[in-house]
Amino acid sequence: MTQAGLEATVFTGAEQYKGGSGKAVFVITGHSSDELANLVRQLGECGYFRGNFVIFNSCNTPLTHQLAVEINGRYGALGTYGFSDKIMATDVENYMLDLADKVSAETTHSLLDILNQTVDPPSRSKDCAPRIKNTLHSFLGR
Numbered sequence: 001m002t003q004a005g006l007e008a009t010v011f012t013g014a015e016q017y018k019g020g021s022g023k024a025v026f027v028i029t030g031h032s033s034d035e036l037a038n039l040v041r042q043l044g045e046c047g048y049f050r051g052n053f054v055i056f057n058s059c060n061t062p063l064t065h066q067l068a069v070e071i072n073g074r075y076g077a078l079g080t081y082g083f084s085d086k087i088m089a090t091d092v093e094n095y096m097l098d099l100a101d102k103v104s105a106e107t108t109h110s111l112l113d114i115l116n117q118t119v120d121p122p123s124r125s126k127d128c129a130p131r132i133k134n135t136l137h138s139f140l141g142r
Contacts, residue, residue, distance in 0.1 A: 011043060021051025022078065025103075025111060029057035029092060032064045040067045044075030053111065056082040057092045081115065 009015075026048055030036040036058060043049065054077050058064045068080045099118045103111070 011039070011048075015046060017047040017050075019052075024048075024052045025055060026052060027055045027057065027096065029096075032058050032061040037063060037067055040071065044071060048075075050076035051078060053078055054080040055096075055115075056080050057087065057096070058083065059086045060084050 026043070028036075028040060028043070030039070049071050054068075054071050056064065056068055056071070060083050064082060068082045071077045071080045095118055099115065102114050102118055109117075
């Protein structure tokens with residue numbers, strides 16, 4: 001993502017979010033686990049999700065579903081994109097690189113439009129479509 005000109009920050013647990021609402025998209029990637037849950041909750045407690053969007057790259061499990069609900073409800077995200085099935089790391093990598101390229105070059109479309117176009121672009125052939133196309137869904141926040 002940094003190669004596409006987007007800022008990537010590694011969270012250590014001590015930082016409070018100082019950015020504005022509606023100005024950030026946070027991408028969380030990891031296997032569904034207690035460690036991932038701890039990270040998500042630390043980020044939430046530090047204010048990272050409030051008024052922002054979250055892309056949650058993790059296979060759908062009861063835990064990841066619960067975390068998406070917490071991200072939107074308890075921590076105030078505008079919305080969280082997650083997966084309704086198992087996802088492969090290569091699929092996530094491909095769509096995230098495509099998304100980063102589009103976001104860094106785009107000036108006229110909303111982030112939501114760019115995300116939807118990246119996951120399911122009309123010009124992509126069925127053979128090239130990532131397996132995430134039918135599994136990405138949004139947990140709408142407020």
